[in-house]
Amino acid sequence: MAASKCTRLGGELSRRFVASVDTVLFDCDGVLWRGDEAVPGAPELVNELKLRGKRVFYLTNNSTKTRAMYAEKLGRLGFGAEPSEVFGTAYCTAVYLRDMARLAGKVYLIGGQALSQELGAAGIPHLGQGPDPLTGGFSDWARVDRDPQVKAVVVGFDEHFNYMKLNRALQYLQDPSCLFIATNTDTRLPLEGGRAVPGTGCLVRAVETAAHRKAQVIGKPNSFIYDCVVKECGLEPSRTVMVGDRLDTDILMGSSCGIRTLLTLTGFSSLEDAKSYQKSGSDSMVPDYYVDSVADLLPALSEQDQ
Amino acid sequence: MAASKCTRLGGELSRRFVASVDTVLFDCDGVLWRGDEAVPGAPELVNELKLRGKRVFYLTNNSTKTRAMYAEKLGRLGFGAEPSEVFGTAYCTAVYLRDMARLAGKVYLIGGQALSQELGAAGIPHLGQGPDPLTGGFSDWARVDRDPQVKAVVVGFDEHFNYMKLNRALQYLQDPSCLFIATNTDTRLPLEGGRAVPGTGCLVRAVETAAHRKAQVIGKPNSFIYDCVVKECGLEPSRTVMVGDRLDTDILMGSSCGIRTLLTLTGFSSLEDAKSYQKSGSDSMVPDYYVDSVADLLPALSEQDQ
Known part of the structure; x- marks a missing residue:
């Protein structure tokens, strides 16, 4: 799956990409929802990924919710989620203080x-x-x-x-x-x-x-949240992708953890931001792939049936 | 009065220095007082400077007092002072908004x-x-x-x-x-x-x-407070000195305004700090002179009688 950086995911590439992934790490705000509204098609995508046997985790810098509170919000917006799939900074800060410090x-x-x-x-x-x-x-x-x-x-x-x-x-x-x-x-x-x-x-x-x-x-772009997922749940880095809306947190963390990165344009960062980092040689802030919305991956999943 | 930088003022040098100055710009906290206690000898120095015909102004970054409140505190601690001699950031911010912006x-x-x-x-x-x-x-x-x-x-x-x-x-x-x-x-x-x-x-x-x-x-090290003194009261830069306890505000402002600078060691910055800036070539944070306390200048004034 070697590819030039900052490639739009679509069609056959999208299908091959989804097939090459076992674990999807999602940032939440700006990716799966904005404020209190789900991004259209995002719940269907996440639920379809799980139906196909992919593992999904939620990695968020937001410290205002516990794992249980996040699982409740995810459920309310239509995403199937367990507290144990949520890695927010409230939880990870407690883990850091207890297990690391x-x-x-x-x-x-x-x-x-x-x-x-x-x-x-x-x-x-x-x-x-x-x-x-x-x-x-x-x-x-x-x-x-x-x-x-x-x-x-x-x-x-x-x-x-x-x-x-x-x-x-x-x-x-x-x-x-x-x-x-x-x-x-x-x-x-x-x-x-x-x-x-x-x-x-x-x-x-x-x-x-x-x-x-x-x-x-504790939060992204630092790798501690990712390390928590690895330690608690295990994952194969070469078959994992970080999906986020911010180049300076989500994408930078994914790059520094050696996993693939996917920018979605429903949130903070724009494609112009990514191209600008690419021009200036700041490769760790350039995603491997981008989509307008995570919902754009849905056809790649349904095509797998055909 | 050309001198190598960061020279201790004392004896004959001190006497010649005082004679070469018409206007003394004092920072307050850490220079003339600490908290609510005057630096010993500081009121006598300031009052003696005025008796000898020197002009004294008070330049402070502190925004919690008006000119009148500062004059009252100065008076209470033994310094003769008029509100018009005080240039604090509360007053200077108002001047900036009215006259500049x-x-x-x-x-x-x-x-x-x-x-x-x-x-x-x-x-x-x-x-x-x-x-x-x-x-x-x-x-x-x-x-x-x-x-x-x-x-x-x-x-x-x-x-x-x-x-x-x-x-x-x-x-x-x-x-x-x-x-x-x-x-x-x-x-x-x-x-x-x-x-x-x-x-x-x-x-x-x-x-x-x-x-x-x-x-x-508005405050030091920016030059606007100094500019206010120049505009309202006039001064001859070559016969003016800025006296302060902070290299990164008082001394830096004095350097960038082209006046002489005197560090006093009763406050924030140490002689080691000054020597360290000197070694690294950060000349604008190195004072021309230093004293342990502004009170060390008192003998230079009384000797002028002899």
């Missing part, structure tokens, strides 16, 4: 309910969830109570993010032995109609700027 | 009372000051009410900074014609005892990350 202490959490639930399910004590109302002045903030058992700061999406939380993170991170983990660095959360709100990356940059430190990032 | 519209302000007062004094309508409690969810945030008259977003220090304010800034800044101004990018506010809390730079980086834009910065 072997954290012996508490987490100071800038993050929401899903992160708290996944940390709890992994047996990791944590504090910080929910509102942290502004009180006091400069001297109080510099002397804010610190739990001596906190050995890590985790930054995920948190709509309660404010100056108090930023300050608490700084006070913990002044200890160089305190771990500093970010779920992801996506700058915006895209919503329906081209609208967007600030993403986790904004909170991460604020804390990094205060702490004079860089966070270790 | 000639803003015809409102400001969405992430900032405190001092910024609001200086904008008001300059006749610039603004909104956003004070708490902005979290309400609603993703779709509400993306559709948040926008005042169509807002033509600039200003980010200064704001202890009420939170996700709602970050989101409002993003929604305004998606219009490319909306100005984006930051008072300063200092990462931390230093307090007594080596403690620190997050500075304005953290908030600026969060908004820049969301907006996919860089802010225009």
